[in-house]
Amino acid sequence: MKPSIAIAGNPNTGKTSLFNSLTESRQQVGNWPGQTIELHTGQLEAGGVTCDVVDIPGIYGLLAVSAEERIAAACLLDRPDVVITVVDLTNLEQSLHVITQIAEAGLTQVVAANMSDVAERRGIRVDLGRLARALATDVIPTVARRGEGRDQLLDAVGNALAASSAPPLVIDYGPVVEQHLAVLTAAITSVPCVASIAPARWLAIQMISSDEFLRGRIAPLPGGAEVLVAAERARHEIEADIGLEAGLALAERRFDHVRRLSREATGHNGRGPVASDRVDRVLTHPILGFGVFLAVMWLVLKITADVTAPYLDWLDEVIAGPVSRWAVAGLAALGGDGTWVEGLVVDGVLAGVGGVLVFIPVLVGLYLTLAVLEDSGYMARAAIVMERAMRAIGVPGKAFLPMMVGFGCTVPAIYATRTLDTHRDRLLTGLLVPFMSCSARLPVYVLLASIFFAGSTGSVIFLLYLLGIVVAVAVGALLGRTMLPEPDPMPFVMVLPAFRLPNAHTVWALVRRRTWAFVEGAGTLILMASIVVWGLLAIPVAGGSFGDTDVADSAFGAIASATSTLTEPLGFGEWEQTGALMSGFVAKEVVVSTMNQLYGEREPADKARGSGFLEDLGEIGSSFVGATWATMRAIPGVVGLDFAQVEDGTSSQVESRIRDSFESASGGHGSLAALAFMVFVLLYTPCIAAVGALRDEFGTRWMAVSVAGQLCIAWLGALAVFQLGRLLGLG
């Protein structure tokens, strides 16, 4: 079996940079089973041995409260052969607390003293030699982002693997605690199943400190229950004797030890106020900080939407143009052109692949900005600013960011929930994000509002956006009190990471891995949905042959007609309308084109246009250059205000048909029905890609809850608009 290595340490100490530098390209990213916490694993070579490495979530101590801490605790309970503990030299005490606890647990440790360059710049001098002697481990100075100290660290790991493990660190917890620890340690040692987990004294320390996670591990073991009873007794007696929570009493002594270590290594007791405190006064100021936050949000939205848009169009054109032509040409060579196979390949598979690919520029843009915001330390400041407002709907301040991204596109917004700290917070935010009106819904509003509310299009659209927010707040408050209550409302406590320059390598590695995870995870679902929709359109029900039938006569049309009875009470019970909504399940952009198609004349397809392979390649290349140029032009535009012009390419003939259809379906309340239709579009599932993202992040069950819940809310919302509006005599 390969030796196992865990990388531990406080969050934001450059753990991930170190992991990247140690494993180079040999790494995988996955999720912890049933969790959306990213698990980074890889391999490294130390002392001529290949070892498995896991980058465990950042922690401040070994008492597990949050999901991340439980995972870290589970990793360390697996007893890795060597733990590389990353120390942030700019904040030594908090790092030493983790080191001390790992040493108490009797794990072999190698310390990576990271950010030695930043510490030096700030005039923080740490005597690593003295620290190493005090800790009785190797302490290797590293600058993980530049790969400095990598080889020395690997050598130290190799030596640690070869050496026999050192005895666990023993801290003197004072006479009262020591007396109980001795009794409990003896009790644990006499139960082999429990004692085999870890050194008995450490188990005793953790149980007296109320380590819920460890208790859960020990309870089912033979003899475990007795150990737990003894531990509880010891805890109560300690608390009665010294009048302090036992865990706190132990932490007090441990921090005495930590402060002594820190003083020895640095010769001081912590700095006074520093320059970054003044920056923080602005960034976390309730008003100034909010202003800065809005400006940063604006940038994120512009980068994810505008800057990536040219690449998006380019991808779209390449797939719909040259790639589709090549596929058709390839099929022709095999004698399969003009048959349903061509339809399957072009309209099913290629459209699906395109549906996956078009999200890549957006996701890269989002992940890039998010990684920079997180890596620089700004995200923590933003969380402080938004904390109070977001708490009102039961999510932490950081949830504001995914919600804002949701106005651009739901898919990256769902992935942006990863920046939140607990699974519950991520899930609740992920369920609320789809109510933020994404940019793909805008064309639907523009089309219908311009037909039915000609004078006040802008106000109607604004009200729809507002309604989305109101519904999200209401659903958040409801779910937060029912299905997803806060397990233990945790008062706000957060470490402010030091400001740093984001590291290009770390940022890019994260962007690449996360983007690939999307292609693998959500991509398959999008592709499948695309093929299913093509199949429904191809299956003849009322006439025609497979792959060559009118929409009205296809299975798609039949389902649209069947479901239209459900939308009758909402004022839009015609099959064209439900058909448009069905296609909107694939993507909201499609609603407008489906309406154009269903209410207009069928336009002849232009894919017959012949063109050579080389011309195609040239076209791809030149349009890519064009996209890059457009991106460069978009970047300065990010700073200025340029509201995108929404083109309205619908002919007046189609408009009058749409008007007639809504008037007749609603019994003469056309504008009310159109409003109900827009409310439905606002509130139901954004698109199949969002569904894929939900499944990817939260599992199939929560995906189903989200989809079904949104359909119900959309139906009720549209019903309320139409029926109440009619009762009040509007429209």
Next chain:
Amino acid sequence: MTSANETWTITEAPRRAALRVVGVGGGPHVVHRLASLGVVPGAQLSVLQRRGVLIIGIGDGRIALGQEAAAAVTVKELSK
């Protein structure tokens, strides 16, 4: 003005004064969280900012505390 024995919660403590933690209350989870960050009896800290969310300096670290968590920590001024 203030006697050496006067204790405050962090929310009431004077800004920028050198303080020593004398007690941590609140629920077990708050105590755990604060303890793992070094906010334990005997620790030295100072309040750097007190607008809505508080920011305290402890060792070389900076910790943001909501009102509720800040009210759980009692401190007294270090005798000069």
